[in-house]
Amino acid sequence: MKILAIDTSASPVSAALLSDGKLLGEFYLNIKTTHSQTLMPIVSALLSSSGTDIKDIDVFAVNAGPGSFTGVRIGVASVKGMAMPLDKPCAQVSTLEAMAYSMPYSDGIVCSVMDARCNQVYNALFRLNGGKTERLTEDRALSIDELADELSQYSETVYLTGDGAELCSNKFTDCLPNVILTPVNIRFQHAYGTAVAAEKMAAENRLCTSAQLMPVYLRLPQAERELKARLAKNNNKKGEEK
Amino acid sequence: MQKFITKSPEETESLAEQIAKTLEGTEMIAMFGDLGAGKTAFTRGLARGLGVDDGVSSPTFALVHEYSGKYPVYHFDMYRVTSWDDLYTTGFFDYMDNGVMVIEWSENIVDFLPENRINITIKHLSENEREITVEGAKEI
Ligand SMILES: Nc1ncnc2c1ncn2[C@@H]1O[C@H](COP(=O)(O)OP(=O)(O)OP(=O)(O)O)[C@@H](O)[C@H]1O
Numbered sequence: 001m002k003i004l005a006i007d008t009s010a011s012p013v014s015a016a017l018l019s020d021g022k023l024l025g026e027f028y029l030n031i032k033t034t035h036s037q038t039l040m041p042i043v044s045a046l047l048s049s050s051g052t053d054i055k056d057i058d059v060f061a062v063n064a065g066p067g068s069f070t071g072v073r074i075g076v077a078s079v080k081g082m083a084m085p086l087d088k089p090c091a092q093v094s095t096l097e098a099m100a101y102s103m104p105y106s107d108g109i110v111c112s113v114m115d116a117r118c119n120q121v122y123n124a125l126f127r128l129n130g131g132k133t134e135r136l137t138e139d140r141a142l143s144i145d146e147l148a149d150e151l152s153q154y155s156e157t158v159y160l161t162g163d164g165a166e167l168c169s170n171k172f173t174d175c176l177p178n179v180i181l182t183p184v185n186i187r188f189q190h191a192y193g194t195a196v197a198a199e200k201m202a203a204e205n206r207l208c209t210s211a212q213l214m215p216v217y218l219r220l221p222q223a224e225r226e227l228k229a230r231l232a233k234n235n236n237k238k239g240e241e242k
Numbered sequence: 243m244q245k246f247i248t249k250s251p252e253e254t255e256s257l258a259e260q261i262a263k264t265l266e267g268t269e270m271i272a273m274f275g276d277l278g279a280g281k282t283a284f285t286r287g288l289a290r291g292l293g294v295d296d297g298v299s300s301p302t303f304a305l306v307h308e309y310s311g312k313y314p315v316y317h318f319d320m321y322r323v324t325s326w327d328d329l330y331t332t333g334f335f336d337y338m339d340n341g342v343m344v345i346e347w348s349e350n351i352v353d354f355l356p357e358n359r360i361n362i363t364i365k366h367l368s369e370n371e372r373e374i375t376v377e378g379a380k381e382i
């Protein structure tokens with residue numbers, strides 16, 4: 001089974017080609033240029049340099065969120081566009097899960113974190129055990145303090161990974177001695193992890209059609225409360241129409 | 243912190259033009275002030291100072307206007323932003339660090355703005371007079 005996976009969920013962009021579990025190729029760029037300009041050229045370069053016809057792709061996979069609003073939409077729309085005319089299934093992969101699948105063989109807890117701003121992070125926890133990855137929580141948005149509280153119940157090594165990992169690590173070092181920041185070469189999301197997650201989803205019959213594929217956004221509960229409070233305060237002013 | 247008094251929209255624009263010269267390209271400029279204070283006028287001057295040729299108009303309905311000058315300029319109006327989802331779906335956070343962000347009605351989203359920003363507060367003194375307070379920018 002051949003899987004073409006892409007990631008545009010944050011500032012890097014990448015595409016990976018997996019064939020029966022083996023990585024045939026991966027392109028990764030982390031430059032300022034917008035994903036709408038970089039993604040299709042790297043996909044097309046990956047296919048042509050690996051001698052792969054897009055018709056031979058069995059599954060199209062994408063990190064469908066959480067992530068940046070625009071980035072996730074570019075990724076999802078591109079995968080829809082490739083899968084739809086070929087009538088091929090898609091894998092709507094959690095960005096946080098893809099990060100966990102990028103971890104090399106190790107035992108412990110993987111804590112995937114993305115910076116959601118305002119001291120909030122997108123996060124999910126996974127347990128790695130004997131080469132297996134088990135999900136411990138849903139994808140959610142929570143404050144860094146809440147995450148620290150939750151992590152304090154684990155005595156195993158906690159691998160902090162993702163673009164929010166450094167932010168958390170700075171706050172965790174004093175209170176959580178068993179937390180390790182992953183090295184940069186595996187810390188940020190790569191389409192390889194997306195492809196591995198997609199392969200597992202295919203085995204578990206969790207693929208979807210290109211029409212069903214959707215971006216996944218997580219709401220920030222705390223941020224929303226704060227905004228409501230502020231808007232209530234501003235209500236008088238907002239009575240005026242402009 | 244610097245305070246200025248301007249006596250016409252043109253003076254507000256030229257003050258903004260001078261501030262524009264001190265920018266490095268990824269600043270966030272949060273503007274505060276009531277309806278008709280002069281936030282759009284200020285942005286017009288700022289954009290001109292960055293070499294933007296297009297006309298600057300209020301993004302009240304579009305939420306964001308993009309201009310390209312010496313740096314990209316992203317001009318937001320948060321007047322109608324009433325939920326976190328609204329803010330997120332303007333792509334607001336994706337614009338950060340990619341250009342100069344200028345925000346009208348920052349009052350509505352101030353809790354979500356980074357500490358590291360420039361604040362511009364415009365106060366109505368009389369029909370043609372405004373007091374403009376600048377915080378966090380380089381001295382002009
Ligand atoms: N010193 C001054 N500086 C700026 N504008 C002035 C000044 N004196 C008078 N004005 C007038 O005030 C108005 C400012 O309008 P502008 O659209 O810039 O306000 P705004 O703060 O963007 O309002 P809104 O909240 O509706 O977006 C204009 O009509 C302008 O001519």
Ligand SMILES: [Mg+2]
Pocket residue numbers: 281282283300319346
């Ligand atoms: Mg205005």
